Amino acid sequence: MIEQTRDPRRSQRSDRLTRVYVHLDRLAHNMRLLEECAGGRPLWPCIKANAYGHGAVLVARHLLGLGYETFGVADVGEAAALVEAGIDATCIVLSPALPEHAEALVAYGCEPVVCTRQMVHALAGAADRLGRSVAVHVKVDTGMGRIGIRPDEAGEFLDACAAHTGVRVRGIMSHFARADEADKDFSHTQLEVFRDVVKNTQAHRIEHRHMANSAAIFDLPGSHFDAARPGIAIYGIAPSAHIANPRVRELKPVLEWKSQVTFLNEMPAGTGVSYGHAYRTARPSLIAALPVGYGDGLSLRLSNNLDVLIGGMRCPQVGRITMDMTLVDVSALRGRVNPGDEAVLIGRQGDSQVSADELAARLGTISYEIVTGINPRVPRVAL
Template identity: 40%
Template sequence: EREVVAYDLSPMLYRWDGMESLASEASRDGKRVKVHLKVDTGMGRLGVPWKEAPQFMERLRQLPSLVVEGVASHLATADEDPEYAREQLQRLLWVVREVSKGQSKPLLHIANSAAVFTLPEAHLDLVRPGIALYGAHPSASFKALHPLPLEPVMTWKSKIADLKEHPPSSSISYGRTFVTSVPSRIAAVPVGYADGYPRCLSNKAQVLVRGRRAPVVGRVTMDWIMVDVTSIPDAEVGDEVILLGGGEGGISAEELSSWAETIPYEILCSAGMRSKRLYKG
């Protein structure tokens, strides 16, 4: 609460004890803090249950050091089931009609990335894009239905640490899940599941080396992946390896997530703290 008041932030609140605590902190500083009320319209996670929100708002307005600037909710299925998303939207609109009787109407927001692009009726006063800010779609299936001109902004890189020539019938990595069928050139790349590169990408994923795709072969280990660069004869130790990103023709979050049988959100959140961050722009 101290930082919220000191920096004039507008928090999203959903518990009464949190609101009372913030109100007390604001009162001590002689300030009025703008807040947004989080309403649960069907996500089942955080928020005041939508049918209880009008009574909750009435109590909230009795705290003179807090000013209700907005009312918000979170969509559960905007990328999968737009009809349920519309039902959630109607619940939020009902709440706002109830709490606005004789009062000024607060700012409304419920749209996430999927709703920004597919549910214009959910745009209301504000929108809250998340994964779209990374230039990714909510899922590979969503991208197939709604291909958007998004520009990926995140790249995850490593380098070739070693190269070996392997004859046919050579097993690669733990468990011998990959065995060469022809003379092969295999690169060792220092990234693994301890860095957030999923083990389930073993024998599935691809990376970019010198602008060309190369398959990840054998099991992803704690600290290493093995990459078959046989088709890239000019690959050398020290070459950059792009795990995610790479521009046109690169490795997208949607593609990685489909190989890993997960969602792009998880891929984008997975890069561990051992990976050096470089922020541009």
């Protein structure tokens, strides 16, 4: 009999002790909730930036299984990675590309957002060379102040697109600048501008008008048009604290970020902890090391300003967060904490919870940056 030997180099699915867990059932729940709030309009979930840090391929695969077939990505590289992973979906490429990307965009079957005639021309040329056609979405800047054609240019721009047989305008779209604020005055102004564009371009018979992001799905029902492009909310995170629609509270956070205790150190009072001794023990302290640091996306700026859940308790992080390790004061858990114990950076443990919003507030940023900032070296594990 041939003896099966276990190769210790392959004995673990991943030897990284710090992981992101992705609750796919919660993703499905959030999609259903958003669909209800959008009055049953088609949803085109945004899975750009590695699905807001959740893992683009695993999120896309699950969404496809749920019947969603059109996704928002940032660029052709993100679309190509999905195609190469076997994801058979339509990718709307939301950020403007350059003419040199036209062939790749067409070859990967992307639907680029366009706002220059040069790009439309380049896409038409690429489509011609490859013997294919390309669907595009024309972006109108109704007040976001980022990208897009001017509202008064829309008719002429659509005429220019129509002059290319290989180019089909599948959508006309815009994006809100301030839909996540309590005061919706500016959003209503944008909506009015977009409605005018839609009215003035009716003759072009464009399939889809789309404008709504997560905040608008909840709070601006007049913006739902023919499809909506939710991002942050599909991941169970509220776009801001100012969403009026009470259903925002039904969102369930999809991501948990967890590590494990790898080392425990009894330190006498007065001991300097980590680089620069930015923390000094005030009393004899039990300090735990976790294998997570700014190399994983845990910001150095959270040093001495973070709680980690261990043993069901909020334990203070102490000393400077380093590239690969972070220290936590677990003195309150003496005798009840061991190497291997779970440490939660974002997520739940017992009755305690740390949210992406909490980390964002501590850092003076937004939850979007926290979750997208979790680095690729952290494995994403589907639950």
